[in-house]
Amino acid sequence: MGSDDSPFDDVSADRDYLRVLLTTVCVVAVVLATATLPILAPGGTQSPMESLIPLPQENPFGSAGGTSTGGSGGQLGALNPGSQTDVGGSLDSGDSGDSPYQSQDTEPHFTVTSSEPAYWRTGAYETYTGTGWDGQADPQAYQGPMAVDGMADSTVDYEVQLAKSATSLPTVWRPKSVSRDDVMVTEYGAVTSERPLPAGTTYSATSVTPPDDPEVLRTSGRDYPADIESRYTGVPASTSAQVGPFTDRLTEDSDSPYQTAATIEQWLEANKNYSLNVSQPPEDDVASEFIFQMDKGYCEYFATSMVVMLRSQDIPARYVVGYSTGERTGQNQYTVRGMNAHAWVEVYFEGVGWVKFDPTPGQERLASEQQAMQNSSQDYSAAESGSPDEEFAVGTPAGEPQTEAPTDGTGQVSESDETEGTETGADGTGDSDGTGDSGDGQTVSQSGEFIVELNRTATPGAAVAATVTRDGAPVEGATVSFNGEPVGTTGPAGTVSGTVPYEAELTITVDVASDADALVAPSVPRDSTRAFAVTGPQTQQSTNASYELNTNASVSITGQQVTGGEVTVTATVDGVPVRDGDVLLDGEQVATTDRQGRATVTLPTEPGNASIAVERDAVSGNTTVVLEQLSVATSPSLPLALPVAGQTVNATMGGDSVTNATVAVGGEPTARTGAAGQATVGMPLAASAKISVSKYGQTATTTVGGLLVNAAGVVLSLGVLLAGTVVGARRRNVTPGTLWGWVRAARELAVGALVGVAVVADDLLGRFRTRLELTAAALRDLLAGRRSPAALLDALRAWVNERFAAAEDAASDAVAAVSTTESNGGDGTPAARVTIREAWTRFLTHVSLRRYWTRTPGEIATHAIERDGLPPAAVRTVRDAFRAVEYGQRDPQEHVAAVEDAIRHIETAAGQQSSATDDTDDATEGRP
Structure with missing residues (x-):
C-alpha cells in the first residue's frame, strides 16, 4: 500500500543537492526578475502599464518624456528637499529624471x-x-x-x-x-x-502669517538688516551683467520695493507661458536663459527668474519650495497631491519680513492640474491666493495683467517706447502760463518763462524733487516754496527737494533774488503731469491758482481682528505713508503713525463694530473693524445626549471655526478645539451640563439638558424590550435552562469551529510540505534522467484526476448533508445506528490514511478503492450507509444487513492482501 495520496510515490528519494540548488537558483531568478520589473520602471510600482511605453503627446499638460511621481531615488518631490536643487532637475539626487515640480501625479x-x-x-x-x-x-x-x-x-x-x-x-x-x-x-x-x-x-x-496687503507693503522702504541684505541680494556677476540692465529699465518707474516686485511678477506672467513640456535646462544661467530666450516654463523657471531680477535691484529675495493649497475636500480640509508640488518666491520687506510672491501663472497651473485629474477620471476644483492681492481658481478667467513692459519681441525693453513720465499742466497739455484760469483754460509758453518740473505726482507726504529751468537751462539759486513755506534753494542743476504738505491744495512759488518780483507757479493737481511754466517778470506777474490734492487716506488693518487683539494700522495716500498722523479708535486718539504710516492699536474687548481713523491736517481716512461674537454649538455623539456619553462642541466666530479655544464642562476646562474648531467632551452624571468655550477674552455658553430624562427613557425602552422578550419566550416554552443550553451550544460551536480551522490549516500545511518534497524529488529524477517527462505527465494527470474525484465526493457529501429535512426515524433503533458506526470503524482499520479524520467519507472511500485495493462495491455500500445515517438522519435499520455483508467482504479482501504480502516476503527471504 502507498503511504499517502501521492502520484509520485515511486520516485526515488535520493537527493542530489547540487542539482536541487541549481534548479532553485533558476526559479528564484525568474521570480525576482518578474517581481522587480515594475520597480525598475520609470514610475515605480505605482506606474500604470502605459508608463512603460512612450505614448506621443498623450497629455498636453504632461512633462516632456512622461510624467513623474516625485523625485528620483524614491524621493517624493518637495516632501524631501535636499541641500541643493537644480532648476528643471530632481532634488539633490544626481539623477537626470524629471523634476518633481513637473509631476502630474x-x-x-x-x-x-x-x-x-x-x-x-x-x-x-x-x-x-x-x-x-x-x-x-x-x-x-x-x-x-x-x-x-x-x-x-x-x-x-x-x-x-x-x-x-x-x-x-x-x-x-x-x-x-x-x-x-x-x-x-x-x-x-x-x-x-x-x-x-x-x-x-x-x-x-x-x-x-505676515501681512500681504499691498497698502501695507508699499510703505516699506529699503532700510534692510545688514545680514539680510548681504545674504539675499547676491547673484553671479555674469548673470547680473545681463539681467540687471534689463530689470533697471523694466522697473525704472517703480517708487517702492513692492512696486518693483509687482512689476517683475506681472512682466513674467504676461510675457512667459506656463508649460510642463520644457527642453533640457541650460548648463550656465537658467534665469538669463528663461528671461531672454525661452518662451515657456514652469514654476522653477518663474521663481528663479523673479528672485534673480529682484536681487539685481538690491531687493532681498529667496527661492522657496513646497506645495500649493491643493483641493478642498471637506470643511477646512485639503488634499494635497504630487502634482501640487510647487516653487515660489519670498521677498523681504522692511518692518514686515518675508512675504510670499508667486510669479507662475496661477490660472494655467490650475488648469494643468485639473486636466491631470480628468485624465484619472476624477473631478477637480481649486482656488488659491498666490501673490499679495491675487486670487485665481479653476474655471475662472485669468485677469489681465496690470502692467506689461514694452518689448521688442526678444524680451528686451524697447527704447523707442520708453516715456519720460513728466508732469503736464492742469489741462493735460504739458504747459501753463501761470494764470491758473486764463479764460479758455489754456496755458501759454513764452520765451523767458520759468519751467518747474516734478519727478513724481504730488501727493501729501511725498518727497518730491522740483527742477526749475528757463529756456531749457537750469536756474540756480532760486528759492522754492510749497504753500508759502520755503523748501530750499535750487542747486547747479536747478533742483530742490521738498515734502508735499498734508493740505487740500498745493501752490509752488519760485523766488529769484535778482528779480524784483516773486514768480508764482500754479498749484500741482494730483492727477496732473509734471511740467508747468512760471512767467518771468519781463512779461507779466503770474497769479496763484489752486489745485486739489488727494486727501483721502487708505487705512489698512493687519493682524487678527478679534476682541482684545493687537493690530497694526497703516495709512497711505496713493501709496505714500501718512506720517505723524493721529490714530483714533471710536473717536479717541490712541496712537500716532510712524515714518511708514503705521501704528499699533489694541482693539476693544467687546464684540461689535470699531471705527479706526487716521488724521493729519487736511488728510484723513477711516475704516470699520467688525469684532465677531464667539458662539458655541453642541451635538451628541450618540442619537441622544446621555450621561457619560460624548458631546461634540463646535466653536465659531462669524461662521469661521475658532481653533485652540478652551472648552469647559461645569466650569472645569476639559479640552481645546482643534483645527476644525471642534472638540469632544464627556457629559457628567447629572440632569444637565453647562458647556462653555473661551477665546479672545470672550466666553460663549450653552446648556445640554435632559441627560437623566434621556437616560430614563433609554432604560425604560430597554425594560419594555426585555419584558416583551421574556413574555414571548414563556409563550414559546423557552426557559432559563433553554437559554443556558443555547449559550453552551454556541460556545461549543465556536470552539469546534476554531478546532476545525486549526485542523484544516495543519492538514493544508502538511499537504503543501509533502507536495513540495514530492515535486522536488520529481524534478531531481527528471534532471538525473531517472524519469521521463512523459512519466511525470502521466503522474500529474493521475493526481489531477484524483483531485477531481475527491472534489466530486466532497460535493456529494455536502449535498447529502443538507438536502434532506427528515428527522430521526421513529422506528430506528439505537442498536442499528451502533451497528453502522461499528462497521465504519472496522472499515477504517483497513484504510492506509494517516489522518483519516480530516477527510470526508467520499475521500476515504476513494483512497480505499484506488490505493488500498479494497472491493469497490463493498466500500461504496459502507460509505453510502454511513452518509445516510450520520448526515441524512435516515433509518439505520434498512442499511444494517447490507452493511454487515459489505464489511465481511472488505475484511476478507484485506486478509487476502495481507496473506499475499506475507508469502511474497517469505519467498524473498528464501532466495540465496
Missing part, C-alpha cells in the same frame, strides 16, 4: 485640516549658482515655540497627516510651534526630521 502626498487655506512650505534656498540653488541651512533641534520676526497678520492652526514618507514637514510660513519633539528647524523656517517620517504620521502646528 494625482496620488495624495498629505492631507491638511486648517483654519484657512495656505501654501504648504517645506524648504528655502539662499544661493543662486546659475543652474540651481544651494543653502538649506543646517537644522537645530526644535525646543518649543519659535520667535516670529516681523509684522504678524493672522494665526493659522492646522493638522497634517502624511500619505507619503517625508523628511520635511509641510508648514505654513511662519511656523511658530509644532506638536512633535523629534524634529529640527532650519534658519529658513523649515521643519525637518533626521529620519524619514512614515506615511500615516500626523502632527499639528501653529503659524503666524
Whole structure:
C-alpha cells in the first residue's frame, strides 16, 4: 500500500543537492526578475502599464518624456528637499529624471485640516549658482515655540497627516510651534526630521502669517538688516551683467520695493507661458536663459527668474519650495497631491519680513492640474491666493495683467517706447502760463518763462524733487516754496527737494533774488503731469491758482481682528505713508503713525463694530473693524445626549471655526478645539451640563439638558424590550435552562469551529510540505534522467484526476448533508445506528490514511478503492450507509444487513492482501 495520496510515490528519494540548488537558483531568478520589473520602471510600482511605453503627446499638460511621481531615488518631490536643487532637475539626487515640480501625479502626498487655506512650505534656498540653488541651512533641534520676526497678520492652526514618507514637514510660513519633539528647524523656517517620517504620521502646528496687503507693503522702504541684505541680494556677476540692465529699465518707474516686485511678477506672467513640456535646462544661467530666450516654463523657471531680477535691484529675495493649497475636500480640509508640488518666491520687506510672491501663472497651473485629474477620471476644483492681492481658481478667467513692459519681441525693453513720465499742466497739455484760469483754460509758453518740473505726482507726504529751468537751462539759486513755506534753494542743476504738505491744495512759488518780483507757479493737481511754466517778470506777474490734492487716506488693518487683539494700522495716500498722523479708535486718539504710516492699536474687548481713523491736517481716512461674537454649538455623539456619553462642541466666530479655544464642562476646562474648531467632551452624571468655550477674552455658553430624562427613557425602552422578550419566550416554552443550553451550544460551536480551522490549516500545511518534497524529488529524477517527462505527465494527470474525484465526493457529501429535512426515524433503533458506526470503524482499520479524520467519507472511500485495493462495491455500500445515517438522519435499520455483508467482504479482501504480502516476503527471504 502507498503511504499517502501521492502520484509520485515511486520516485526515488535520493537527493542530489547540487542539482536541487541549481534548479532553485533558476526559479528564484525568474521570480525576482518578474517581481522587480515594475520597480525598475520609470514610475515605480505605482506606474500604470502605459508608463512603460512612450505614448506621443498623450497629455498636453504632461512633462516632456512622461510624467513623474516625485523625485528620483524614491524621493517624493518637495516632501524631501535636499541641500541643493537644480532648476528643471530632481532634488539633490544626481539623477537626470524629471523634476518633481513637473509631476502630474494625482496620488495624495498629505492631507491638511486648517483654519484657512495656505501654501504648504517645506524648504528655502539662499544661493543662486546659475543652474540651481544651494543653502538649506543646517537644522537645530526644535525646543518649543519659535520667535516670529516681523509684522504678524493672522494665526493659522492646522493638522497634517502624511500619505507619503517625508523628511520635511509641510508648514505654513511662519511656523511658530509644532506638536512633535523629534524634529529640527532650519534658519529658513523649515521643519525637518533626521529620519524619514512614515506615511500615516500626523502632527499639528501653529503659524503666524505676515501681512500681504499691498497698502501695507508699499510703505516699506529699503532700510534692510545688514545680514539680510548681504545674504539675499547676491547673484553671479555674469548673470547680473545681463539681467540687471534689463530689470533697471523694466522697473525704472517703480517708487517702492513692492512696486518693483509687482512689476517683475506681472512682466513674467504676461510675457512667459506656463508649460510642463520644457527642453533640457541650460548648463550656465537658467534665469538669463528663461528671461531672454525661452518662451515657456514652469514654476522653477518663474521663481528663479523673479528672485534673480529682484536681487539685481538690491531687493532681498529667496527661492522657496513646497506645495500649493491643493483641493478642498471637506470643511477646512485639503488634499494635497504630487502634482501640487510647487516653487515660489519670498521677498523681504522692511518692518514686515518675508512675504510670499508667486510669479507662475496661477490660472494655467490650475488648469494643468485639473486636466491631470480628468485624465484619472476624477473631478477637480481649486482656488488659491498666490501673490499679495491675487486670487485665481479653476474655471475662472485669468485677469489681465496690470502692467506689461514694452518689448521688442526678444524680451528686451524697447527704447523707442520708453516715456519720460513728466508732469503736464492742469489741462493735460504739458504747459501753463501761470494764470491758473486764463479764460479758455489754456496755458501759454513764452520765451523767458520759468519751467518747474516734478519727478513724481504730488501727493501729501511725498518727497518730491522740483527742477526749475528757463529756456531749457537750469536756474540756480532760486528759492522754492510749497504753500508759502520755503523748501530750499535750487542747486547747479536747478533742483530742490521738498515734502508735499498734508493740505487740500498745493501752490509752488519760485523766488529769484535778482528779480524784483516773486514768480508764482500754479498749484500741482494730483492727477496732473509734471511740467508747468512760471512767467518771468519781463512779461507779466503770474497769479496763484489752486489745485486739489488727494486727501483721502487708505487705512489698512493687519493682524487678527478679534476682541482684545493687537493690530497694526497703516495709512497711505496713493501709496505714500501718512506720517505723524493721529490714530483714533471710536473717536479717541490712541496712537500716532510712524515714518511708514503705521501704528499699533489694541482693539476693544467687546464684540461689535470699531471705527479706526487716521488724521493729519487736511488728510484723513477711516475704516470699520467688525469684532465677531464667539458662539458655541453642541451635538451628541450618540442619537441622544446621555450621561457619560460624548458631546461634540463646535466653536465659531462669524461662521469661521475658532481653533485652540478652551472648552469647559461645569466650569472645569476639559479640552481645546482643534483645527476644525471642534472638540469632544464627556457629559457628567447629572440632569444637565453647562458647556462653555473661551477665546479672545470672550466666553460663549450653552446648556445640554435632559441627560437623566434621556437616560430614563433609554432604560425604560430597554425594560419594555426585555419584558416583551421574556413574555414571548414563556409563550414559546423557552426557559432559563433553554437559554443556558443555547449559550453552551454556541460556545461549543465556536470552539469546534476554531478546532476545525486549526485542523484544516495543519492538514493544508502538511499537504503543501509533502507536495513540495514530492515535486522536488520529481524534478531531481527528471534532471538525473531517472524519469521521463512523459512519466511525470502521466503522474500529474493521475493526481489531477484524483483531485477531481475527491472534489466530486466532497460535493456529494455536502449535498447529502443538507438536502434532506427528515428527522430521526421513529422506528430506528439505537442498536442499528451502533451497528453502522461499528462497521465504519472496522472499515477504517483497513484504510492506509494517516489522518483519516480530516477527510470526508467520499475521500476515504476513494483512497480505499484506488490505493488500498479494497472491493469497490463493498466500500461504496459502507460509505453510502454511513452518509445516510450520520448526515441524512435516515433509518439505520434498512442499511444494517447490507452493511454487515459489505464489511465481511472488505475484511476478507484485506486478509487476502495481507496473506499475499506475507508469502511474497517469505519467498524473498528464501532466495540465496
